[in-house]
Amino acid sequence: MNVLIVEDEKALALEMNEFLSKEGYIVEHAWKKSSAEEKIFVNNYDFILLDLGLPDGDGFEVLKQLKNIKNRDDAVIILTARGAVDDRIKGLEEGADDYLPKPFSLNELMARMHAIIRRKHKLEKNEVKIHDFVLDIQNRTVSFNEERIPLTKKEFEIFNYLVLNKNRVVSRMSLTEHVWGDILEVNSDSNFVDVHVKNLRKKLTQCTLTDWFETVRSIGYRINY
Amino acid sequence: MNLQAKFALYNAITKIAIILVLGSIILLSLETISSNHLDARLKKKRLKVIENLNDNEINSLIKNNHSFTDYNILKEEFIVLTAIPNTGNIDTTIFFKTDRREIEGDIEIYRILNDQFEFRNKRYKLELGETMTAMDSIKTTVRFYMLIVLVIALLITLITDYAFTNLILKPFYKIIDQKINKVNDPTHYNYANIPTNTNDFRILDNSINSLMRKIANLFLLEKQFIANVSHELLTPISILSSRLENMLASEDLPLAHENKIFASLKTLNRLKVIINSLLLISKVENEQYLKTDDIYIKQELDDIYEDLEDRIIDKEIIYTNTVNENFFLTGNKGLIHTLLINIINNSIKYNIKGGKITISDHINQKMYVLSIIDTGIGMEKDSASDAFKRFERKNNNTEEGFGLGLAIVNSIAKFHQLNIKIQSEKDKGTEIEIEFPIS
DSSP states (O other): OEEEEEOSOHHHHHHHHHHHHHTTOEEEEEOSHHHHHHHHHHOOOSEEEEESEETTEEHHHHHHHHHHSTTOOOEEEEEESOOOHHHHHHHHHTTOSEEEESSOOHHHHHHHHHHHHHHHHTOSSOEEEETTEEEETTTTEEEETTEEEOOOHHHHHHHHHHHHTTTSOEEHHHHHHHHSTTOOOSOOOOSHHHHHHHHHHHHHHTTSOOTTEEEETTTEEEEOO | OOHHHHHHHHHHHHHHHHHHHHHHHHHHHHHHHHHHHHHHHHHHHHHHHHHTOOHHHHHHHHHHTTTTOOSSTTOOEEEEEEEEOSOSOOOOOOEEEEEEEEETTEEEEEEEEEEEEEETTEEEEEEEEEEOHHHHHHHHHHHHHHHHHHHHHHHHHHHHHHHHHHHHHHHHHHHIIIIIITOSSGGGOOOOOOOOSOHHHHHHHHHHHHHHHHHHHHHHHHHHHHHHHHHHHHHHHHHHHHHHHHHHHOTTOOHHHHHHHHHHHHHHHHHHHHHHHHHHHHHHHTTOSOOOEEEEHHHHHHHHHHHHHHHHHHTTOEEEEOOOOOOEEEEOHHHHHHHHHHHHHHHHHTSOTTOEEEEEEEEETTEEEEEEEEOSOOOOHHHHHHHHHHHTTSOOOOSTTHHHHHHHHHHHHHHTTOEEEEEEETTTEEEEEEEEEOO
16 A cells, blocks of 8 residues: 655654554655645555645645546545644545544554545455454444454444554553543543453453453553454 | 614703793793783773763763673773872872782783873772783683694604614614624624715724724634644654654563653653643634534533543442433534533542532523532632632643643633533532523
């Protein structure tokens, strides 16, 4: 899969590049609106990660250009630190697939990209297999040997997020933000998420061994697959 | 009393005054004219009487005095001649007076000429009277018609004045209504001029427009400023947090460094939350949010409970929600959710293990009141009032992320014209009442 990062902040683009490359994405950069427009004209991308505040114009114009080209299915995620309330609505109205305000966690970006892949490619089965468990993303259920495991909403959300970011450490903070995103709290390093993870792991362990479900020291969790 | 009514009243009063003054002048002059007229007539009659005097006449007049006989049946006039003793000086001046006289049982007002004269060495006193009844009746009639004219004029002027001022002041009221009363923020302001040919209103309209333009510009500047600040502050955080996340992902990281990196990420997150909170407050105050959602409080509380359920269970809190009314308001759903979740989250955070949270509601004259009572650690009396001050962001030394949460609550409440009351007692708990106006 190839990704175009349209971002004038080179340091940030490089970090995103490092992260995405590890995941096997082929990454290209555009630092400016003009070069972004050239690139989208020449190549198809699976993802365009679009910053709004570009040195030579507004990211929205790149989005408009893209929508003017016929038969294009590039997924666009707007990444912005501008933080104007109407930007989100405008972005989605103009055809962006998602909107992620900066600063975001790279795990969250990955989760959003996965969600778009599933939506865009309409995977025949909206299911993800992880060891002997099957996550039904659509119905938000988890089953083991076709038997449903009774998970709470939050537990499913946590499991899903970890699976989307499999083989990567997901910090407690990132998990908390993903699950309880709208509670603005200064001390978000609470142990609530641990309680949920503990319960989740207990439920999964009742079915089979889950040594692939790792607690990574004081930082967070990782699912290896 | 509004301007229009004042104008109408003022016009009515001045008109009444003018009519009253004119009326009394007319009545007064009528009286003077008529008495002058009567006096002239009486003088003429006196001359006639005196010219034609002879013994016979005098005798007949004096004889008639006993019965006061007049020579016309309407008793419009009378003549009285009496002999007076021949002593002292004779006063020959003619004088007039208005007086009542009884003639054959009827009392009437007469204009009376008094005269004394000598005839064949005898002195006589002559009284000639002419009735004033006719005059009075004219005066009464005039007075009556004046009253009618007054009332009619008053009514007509009241109605026409009211209609006219209504017509003239209509643009004024339209300006007040559309440009001042109905405007809450400059984004929903209509700059079109209200049609009027009154210069003053045009000036008023234009000044309000230009004022509003200034405010709108300021709002726009502030919006740009917020966007810039937001960009400048959040971009470095974004770079740092991505970099730290990437570092954490490397396998061969020594444990001590890993911990430090994670701690740095946490610190960075704290910074991010603070900046986002401040930006949220600024954006609310900058009125960047739409208020177009129908929000059912009951539904919001259910959603919030779902979000916070684990925290409530974790602290073994007895959570009672007796919200009954099916109240809804039009506003920004996300913001109201943030407001409620902040308050309820506080009452969980500052509660004791096994404590209580009670949420109830009632409707009280034009208000829907939602109250959230907890049995938490509470606050000292002055810090409870301080909490209000902190709402105003006067005091911003945030201990434990307390001030910002309430500051957010406060700005959202103001944005939605909600009133928040807080009562707290140390070690007993806190009661927060949110008053929603019923439109």
